[in-house]
Amino acid sequence: MRLLAADTAAAAREKLQTEIELAGWVHRIRDMGGVSFVILRDRSGLVQLVFDEKPVDSSGLPLTLESVIRVRGEAALNEKAPGGAELRIASGGLEVISRAAPELPFQVNGDPSKIGIEAILDNRTLSLRNPKIRSIFRIQATIIEAFSAYLRSQGFTEIKTSKLVGSGTEGGTNLFEVEYFDRKVFLAQSPQFYKEVMVASGLERVFEVAPAYRAEKHDTPRHLNEYVSLDVEMGFIDSELDLIELEKGLLAHIFEEVARKNATDLEVWEAAVPNAASAGASPVVPYEEALKIANEENAKGKRPSAGARLFDINPEAERLICDWSLREHGSALVFVNEFPRRYRPFYTYPKDLGDGQATSTMSFDALFRGLEITTGGRRQHDYDAFLEALPKFGLKAEHFEGYLNLLKYGCPPHGGFAVGCERLTQKILGLANVKEASLFPRDRKRVDP
Amino acid sequence: MRLLAADTAAAAREKLQTEIELAGWVHRIRDMGGVSFVILRDRSGLVQLVFDEKPVDSSGLPLTLESVIRVRGEAALNEKAPGGAELRIASGGLEVISRAAPELPFQVNGDPSKIGIEAILDNRTLSLRNPKIRSIFRIQATIIEAFSAYLRSQGFTEIKTSKLVGSGTEGGTNLFEVEYFDRKVFLAQSPQFYKEVMVASGLERVFEVAPAYRAEKHDTPRHLNEYVSLDVEMGFIDSELDLIELEKGLLAHIFEEVARKNATDLEVWEAAVPNAASAGASPVVPYEEALKIANEENAKGKRPSAGARLFDINPEAERLICDWSLREHGSALVFVNEFPRRYRPFYTYPKDLGDGQATSTMSFDALFRGLEITTGGRRQHDYDAFLEALPKFGLKAEHFEGYLNLLKYGCPPHGGFAVGCERLTQKILGLANVKEASLFPRDRKRVDP
Numbered sequence: 001m002r003l004l005a006a007d008t009a010a011a012a013r014e015k016l017q018t019e020i021e022l023a024g025w026v027h028r029i030r031d032m033g034g035v036s037f038v039i040l041r042d043r044s045g046l047v048q049l050v051f052d053e054k055p056v057d058s059s060g061l062p063l064t065l066e067s068v069i070r071v072r073g074e075a076a077l078n079e080k081a082p083g084g085a086e087l088r089i090a091s092g093g094l095e096v097i098s099r100a101a102p103e104l105p106f107q108v109n110g111d112p113s114k115i116g117i118e119a120i121l122d123n124r125t126l127s128l129r130n131p132k133i134r135s136i137f138r139i140q141a142t143i144i145e146a147f148s149a150y151l152r153s154q155g156f157t158e159i160k161t162s163k164l165v166g167s168g169t170e171g172g173t174n175l176f177e178v179e180y181f182d183r184k185v186f187l188a189q190s191p192q193f194y195k196e197v198m199v200a201s202g203l204e205r206v207f208e209v210a211p212a213y214r215a216e217k218h219d220t221p222r223h224l225n226e227y228v229s230l231d232v233e234m235g236f237i238d239s240e241l242d243l244i245e246l247e248k249g250l251l252a253h254i255f256e257e258v259a260r261k262n263a264t265d266l267e268v269w270e271a272a273v274p275n276a277a278s279a280g281a282s283p284v285v286p287y288e289e290a291l292k293i294a295n296e297e298n299a300k301g302k303r304p305s306a307g308a309r310l311f312d313i314n315p316e317a318e319r320l321i322c323d324w325s326l327r328e329h330g331s332a333l334v335f336v337n338e339f340p341r342r343y344r345p346f347y348t349y350p351k352d353l354g355d356g357q358a359t360s361t362m363s364f365d366a367l368f369r370g371l372e373i374t375t376g377g378r379r380q381h382d383y384d385a386f387l388e389a390l391p392k393f394g395l396k397a398e399h400f401e402g403y404l405n406l407l408k409y410g411c412p413p414h415g416g417f418a419v420g421c422e423r424l425t426q427k428i429l430g431l432a433n434v435k436e437a438s439l440f441p442r443d444r445k446r447v448d449p
Numbered sequence: 450m451r452l453l454a455a456d457t458a459a460a461a462r463e464k465l466q467t468e469i470e471l472a473g474w475v476h477r478i479r480d481m482g483g484v485s486f487v488i489l490r491d492r493s494g495l496v497q498l499v500f501d502e503k504p505v506d507s508s509g510l511p512l513t514l515e516s517v518i519r520v521r522g523e524a525a526l527n528e529k530a531p532g533g534a535e536l537r538i539a540s541g542g543l544e545v546i547s548r549a550a551p552e553l554p555f556q557v558n559g560d561p562s563k564i565g566i567e568a569i570l571d572n573r574t575l576s577l578r579n580p581k582i583r584s585i586f587r588i589q590a591t592i593i594e595a596f597s598a599y600l601r602s603q604g605f606t607e608i609k610t611s612k613l614v615g616s617g618t619e620g621g622t623n624l625f626e627v628e629y630f631d632r633k634v635f636l637a638q639s640p641q642f643y644k645e646v647m648v649a650s651g652l653e654r655v656f657e658v659a660p661a662y663r664a665e666k667h668d669t670p671r672h673l674n675e676y677v678s679l680d681v682e683m684g685f686i687d688s689e690l691d692l693i694e695l696e697k698g699l700l701a702h703i704f705e706e707v708a709r710k711n712a713t714d715l716e717v718w719e720a721a722v723p724n725a726a727s728a729g730a731s732p733v734v735p736y737e738e739a740l741k742i743a744n745e746e747n748a749k750g751k752r753p754s755a756g757a758r759l760f761d762i763n764p765e766a767e768r769l770i771c772d773w774s775l776r777e778h779g780s781a782l783v784f785v786n787e788f789p790r791r792y793r794p795f796y797t798y799p800k801d802l803g804d805g806q807a808t809s810t811m812s813f814d815a816l817f818r819g820l821e822i823t824t825g826g827r828r829q830h831d832y833d834a835f836l837e838a839l840p841k842f843g844l845k846a847e848h849f850e851g852y853l854n855l856l857k858y859g860c861p862p863h864g865g866f867a868v869g870c871e872r873l874t875q876k877i878l879g880l881a882n883v884k885e886a887s888l889f890p891r892d893r894k895r896v897d898p
Contacts, residue, residue, distance in 0.1 A: 002685065023685055025651060025859055043604065043653040066859040098830060100859035125855050128650035137652075141607040145597070155492065158590040160677045160870070162889040163612070163660050166897045178636065179626040181666070185896050187627065194889060197898070201577035202474060203586075204492040211612050211659070217630070228609045236451065236472055381547060402898045406574050410474055410515040410549035421609070440611040440643060447634050448615045449646070449851045 002070075006044035009085035012075035022047065022087060023070040023097070025129065026063055028109050029055075038063065039082070039109075040071070041131065048081040049073070050088045057096035066100035066108055066129070117433050124440060124449050135265035136437055139258055140425045144209055146257035147230050147419070150250050156205040156232070161194035163187055163211060167399060174215045176225075187213035190418065193402060195233035196379060200411045204235040209421075219443050221433040222315065222371060224422060226442040232376075233416030239351070240362040240377050243415050244284055244335050247366060247374060251333060251419075252276035258428060269429045274332045282331040285321070286338040287313065287360070294320040312343070319370035337364040339377075346393040347386065347403070349378035349415070362415070369427040376417020383407040451519075455493035458534035461524035471496065471536060472519040472546070474578065475512055477558050478504075487512065488531070488558075489520070490580065497530040498522070499537045506545035515549035515557055515578065566882050573889060573898050584714035585886055588707055589874045593658055595706035596679050596868070599699050605654040605681070610643035612636055612660060616848060623664045625674075636662035639867065642851060644682035645828060649860045653684040658870075668892050670882040671764070671820060673871060675891040681825075682865030688800070689811040689826050692864050693733055693784050696815060696823060700782060700868075701725035707877060718878045723781045731780040734770070735787040736762065736809070743769040761792070768819035786813040788826075795842040796835065796852070798827035798864070811864070818876040825866020832856040 002021050003011060011020050024042030036051040049071055055063045063069070072093040078086045106123035107115070112133050120127045127133055148158060164178060164185045175186040191208050198206040212229035232250075237243060255273040258266070266272060285293065294310050294317035297303075303319065310317045313336060325334035338351055338360045350358035363377030380386045386407055390397055397404065425437035435441040440449060451470050452460060460469050473491030485500040498520055504512045512518070521542040527535045555572035556564070561582050569576045576582055597607060613627060613634045624635040640657050647655045661678035681699075686692065704722040707715070715721060734742065743759050743766035746752075752768060759766045762785060774783035787800055787809045799807035812826030829835045835856055839846055846853065874886035884890040889898060 023861070041651055043606075043651060064859075068859045068861045097861060098832075098856075098859050101857050104858060125646050125649070125851070126858060128646065131651075134650055134652065137608065138606060140609070144607055144609070145601070148594070148597075152594070157492075157587060158593055159586065159888060160589070160593070160658075160660070162675055162887075162891055162896075164675055164891050164896055177628040179628075180896060181664070181893050183896075193898075197574050197577065198888070200574070201583055202490055202492060202580075203583065209609075209658075211609070215630070226611055226613055383547075402574070405898075407547075408550050409553060409575060410513075410517045410547050412472070412517045412546060438611075439608060439647070442611055442613050444630050447611075447613055447629060447632075449642075449854075 004044035005040060005042045005047035006083065008047045008075050008087060009077065009083055012077045012085045018074065019072050019090065019093075020075050020087070021070065021072050022049075024068070026065050026067045026069060026100070029063060029065065040069070040087075041129075046082045046131070048078070048086040050086055051094070052089075052091075055089075055094055057094075057099060061099065063094075063096070064100045064102045065104060066126075067096055068098040068100075070095040070097055117436060121435060121441060121446065128439070132268050133436075135262075135268050136425060136429060136431070137439060138265050139262045139428060140421065140437065142258050142261050143254055143421060143424060143428075144228075144230070146254040147250065148207065148209065149257075150253040151205075151207045151232065154205065154246070154249075156207045156234075157198075157203045159191075159194070159198050159203070159206045159208050160210065161188075161191045161198075161208060163213075165193075176213050176215045189214055190229065191231050192233075192416070193406075195231055195416055196411075196414065197406055199233050199235040199414045199416075200406055204412070205233075207232050212418075217444060219445075221435075222423070224434055224438055224441055224443065227423075227438065228421035230419040230421050230424075231416065232418070233414060235412040235414040237378060237413055237415050239349075240337050240364045240415060241284070243376050243378070243417055244337065244364055244366075247335075247376070247417060247419075248280050248282060248333075251366075251368075252279040254424075255279055266429075271429045273428055278331045279333050281329070282333040282335065283325055283329045284335040284337055284364075287336055287340060288338075290321050290336045291317065293324050297321070297324050313365075315371075318367050318372055322367050322370045325367075333366065333368050335364050335366050337362075339363045339365070344377065346389050346395060347380045349380050349413075364417075366417075366419075368424070369430075371423055371427055373423045373427065374417050374419050376415065378413065378415035381407060381411045381413050383411075453493035454489060454491045454496035455532065457496045457524050457536055458526065458532055461526045461534045467523065468521050468539065468542075469524050469536070470519065470521050471498075473517070475514050475516045475518060475549070478512060478514065489518070489536075490578075495531045495580070497527070497535040499535055500543070501538075501540075504538075504543050506543075506548060510548065512543075512545070513549045513551045514553060515575075516545055517547040517549075519544040519546055566885060570884060570890060570895065577888070581717050582885075584711075584717050585874060585878060585880070586888060588711045588714050588877060589870065589886065591707050591710050592703055592870060592873060592877075593677075593679070595703040596699065597656065597658065598706075599702040600654075600656045600681065603654065603695070603698075605656045605683075606647075606652045608640075608643070608647050608652070608655045608657050609659065610637075610640045610647075610657060612662075614642075625662050625664045638663055639678065640680050641682075641865070642855075644680055644865055645852075645860075645863065646855055648682050648684040648863045648865075649855055653861070654682075656681050661867075666893060668894075670884075671872070673883055673887055673890055673892065676872075676887065677870035679868040679870050679873075680865065681867070682863060684861040684863040686827060686862055686864050688798075689786050689813045689864060690733070692825050692827070692866055693786065693813055693815075696784075696825070696866060696868075697729050697731060697782075700815075700817075701728040703873075704728055715878075720878045722877055727780045728782050730778070731782040731784060732774055732778045733784040733786055733813075736785055736789060737787075739770050739785045740766065742773050746770070746773050762814075764820075767816050767821055771816050771819045774816075782815065782817050784813050784815050786811075788812045788814070793826065795838050795844060796829045798829050798862075813866075815866075815868075817873065818879075820872055820876055822872045822876065823866050823868050825864065827862065827864035830856060830860045830862050832860075
């Protein structure tokens with residue numbers, strides 16, 4: 001029976017079997033003349049194989065990097081070997097299951113930081129074999145698991161909604177068009193309408209993990225045209241502050257789980273997650289105050305791009321506000337709420353800051369290590385108010401029949417938010433480009449593999 | 450602080466608070482002259498409210514069905530009330546949060562079995578409020594949770610792959626086309642290629658929960674054009690039997706979890722899941738034998754549609770084989786393996802049944818209560834064999850560059866399968882049409898809501 005690389009040390013200590021079997025990929029080959037060292041890679045990690053003779057396959061061909069092999073031998077402790085043990089291969093103990101072509105187009109066992117992102121993505125089927133690159137996606141799996149588990153513990157139900165929609169929530173821009181039999185539909189930018197339907201259905205608290213699409217033409221280190229949206233929606237809230245409290249607890253749990261399950265993966269990237277207490281205590285700053293802070297930080301000129309006055313919370317302001325939050329509050333996470341009306345979709349619930357004008361909204365962004373990872377807010381749930389808002393935004397009621405039907409028959413106050421899964425992954429690990437945190441990223445030029 | 454309907458009995462027994470607060474939807478109103486009974490619905494269930502006077506909102510308008518209200522009152526035990534308790538509403542203890550229009554286009558508190566599926570789907574935002582209909586999706590949430598949890602316990606890693614692909618795995622038929630900037634791409638029919646990449650990347654064992662698309666024109670009770678695919682892929686297998694063993698354990702766990710968490714939901718549908726032991730002991734029948742069994746069953750003429758000889762395992766044969774399995778093996782689940790070459794995609798791993806011709810394949814279907822819920826098999830992992838098979842199926846190597854790159858650099862023997870989430874939900878509950886098990890189903894005519 002096959003054991004895993006990580007079991008080798010225990011097998012050597014316990015000596016329960018004289019011979020054990022391992023299988024995996026040839027990660028590295030070192031020919032020392034009389035003896036050859038091969039590093040074998042499997043899902044559990046790396047282990048050293050020792051051959052007394054030059055390893056060859058049944059046709060006498062030499063072993064190649066990335067070939068899949070099965071080996072039998074005796075496990076022995078060796079402090080110098082990775083994991084503290086090695087396997088000494090018996091004569092005839094090597095079987096080449098799948099021989100890799102000798103010339104690899106991508107150096108799998110190299111340091112990915114020395115390879116440009118285009119080469120990493122162009123050779124995706126091979127670059128994902130690199131242990132450091134693969135570790136990104138083990139962390140991402142934990143993020144998704146922890147996100148779901150935390151929300152279930154708070155009474156949320158998981159939903160799966162359609163990604164093919166007749167029209168977009170935000171009014172039809174930046175949508176990918178799909179030929180759907182004899183008509184055209186669009187790829188959903190967000191499951192928001194469906195989340196709201198499910199809150200109003202009586203589930204009250206729902207979440208979804210699913211792809212979302214933005215047909216935006218810009219190609220930046222923070223944008224993907226297809227991303228995994230971690231979506232949340234909740235009924236019977238008073239304001240965006242209820243959502244911020246929920247997200248603090250959610251992110252604190254995700255950070256805890258990543259620290260617990262992915263210690264090795266974090267180490268490889270020399271990365272650390274914030275501790276749960278600091279996430280729980282992260283500051284909540286109203287928009288106007290946050291903009292003032294960004295300009296004060298900017299005036300200090302510590303960022304290389306510092307300079308002209310900031311008139312809104314753009315990506316540069318996001319970085320400056322995060323600098324401030326970390327320094328003043330010890331928190332890598334900061335929430336900005338009360339976004340002005342003009343920055344938010346028409347259905348965002350108004351907030352009156354005391355001037356009787358309701359120029360503000362019950363909305364927020366979460367910024368983490370300089371990047372916006374969440375947008376959210378309370379939504380308008382009142383039928384009349386919704387209907388009244390439409391013409392003010394130049395919108396027509398007939399395009400919002402679904403929404404109006406939803407609100408017409410009893411809808412609780414509600415709101416929600418979405419966490420960009422790739423952005424969160426990127427910022428946990430300090431990756432330069434969000435595309436590195438997508439298994440098969442899609443951008444304007446890239447749809448392959 | 451708001452409590453839930455389900456907490457009312459405990460509040461009545463403990464009398465810790467003189468007055469409690471509930472919130473939810475008006476499910477039913479019974480005006481008895483001096484006293485009014487209102488059934489309130491929230492995410493936890495139903496509870497009876499007792500009003501000493503006719504309940505009206507602050508403008509004096511009568512309460513309407515589906516309005517969202519908040520109430521305060523004293524909890525009291527009452528054996529005749531649903532859940533064994535009721536809330537006696539204090540004077541001024543009613544707040545109408547969102548008044549529903551008086552004429553509902555769909556009777557939310559009715560029996561859905563008396564309403565046709567078209568009306569249920571046309572009025573989806575309202576029909577999902579029906580407790581019986583909503584319970585379908587609580588079970589579906591458990592299926593997804595249990596699927597993921599079981600696979601994690603077996604060393605699988607969750608992945609999220611792109612749904613926009615340059616071409617289809619199966620060669621380009623039945624694909625929806627997407628306008629992607631200045632080119633055309635397709636919606637993925639299956640994540641299969643990406644699952645295989647991730648197995649070969651060294652993760653070895655992966656799963657994905659994501660939408661999948663089939664542009665099939667037929668409209669039957671077993672087809673959806675968009676569905677949730679529960680996908681699994683695993684390296685270092687010997688044959689399809691390893692996959693069948695995995696799926697038996699997986700389904701047994703799902704059944705156990707649904708029985709444990711959704712007892713009430715099952716009861717509403719008068720449904721039951723198979724016990725875990727019977728799922729674990731379900732028979733595995735080779736294709737030719739299964740076809741023979743189907744014809745023998747058919748000859749008995751017990752099914753209304755029984756008749757002409759069956760030449761392949763069509764939907765009628767699937768029902769007959771399930772009849773046989775349940776009667777002879779006490780199992781609602783049965784696996785058919787060794788499908789002939791002609792029924793399977795070219796990349797399915799060949800199986801030699803002893804005639805030296807390899808006319809069979811290491812493939813299988815899982816049939817559950819008369820319906821195919823899974824297709825799977827071992828895949829060809831050998832570069833030369835894959836390349837050799839292409840022209841035999843009339844296919845060209847240049848269309849399979851991705852696959853060839855995958856196999857060229859060391860790929861372990863592997864295989865996988867997918868469970869149709871909506872079909873499994875449908876068959877657990879005995880729903881007549883798979884569309885009932887999709888929140889927002891997509892068929893040739895329906896893309897709304």
